[in-house]
Amino acid sequence: xxxxxxxxxxxxxxxxxxxxxxxxxxxxxxxxxxxxxxxxxxxxxxxxxxxxxxxxxxxxxxxxxxxxxxxxxxxxxxxxxxxxxxxxxxxxxxxxxxxxxxxxxxxxxxxxxxxxxxxxxxxxxxxxxxxxx
Numbered sequence: 001x002x003x004x005x006x007x008x009x010x011x012x013x014x015x016x017x018x019x020x021x022x023x024x025x026x027x028x029x030x031x032x033x034x035x036x037x038x039x040x041x042x043x044x045x046x047x048x049x050x051x052x053x054x055x056x057x058x059x060x061x062x063x064x065x066x067x068x069x070x071x072x073x074x075x076x077x078x079x080x081x082x083x084x085x086x087x088x089x090x091x092x093x094x095x096x097x098x099x100x101x102x103x104x105x106x107x108x109x110x111x112x113x114x115x116x117x118x119x120x121x122x123x124x125x126x127x128x129x130x131x132x133x
Contacts, residue, residue, distance in 0.1 A: 055124035
């Protein structure tokens with residue numbers, strides 16, 4: 001069996017040099033890092049939009065509950081925990097006086113509990129006005 005040295009092989013039969021392989025790995029690594037960053041941003045954006053949507057629905061539901069009451073709500077502030085979707089939320093409702101005695105300003109703040117934390121982080125705030133019928 002006759003072995004040829006790499007210098008005697010035709011150009012089409014030679015392999016890649018170490019430098020070419022290293023450059024190819026560098027390019028692949030940069031592309032993979034960029035793709036991972038884009039994927040991470042997509043997931044963060046999705047989670048933020050999901051939380052804002054669910055919190056918005058909770059806030060609108062709370063304001064509509066107050067609007068459906070027969071009488072004008074008293075000036076107060078309360079917080080209740082609710083399970084909505086796969087998460088636990090804190091819905092804080094403030095009923096504030098206005099210059100008009102037959103109107104109230106309602107502020108609903110919605111915060112989500114994260115796993116393992118006792119204090120929720122704020123996600124959404126919604127304000128509305130309710131008048132006496």
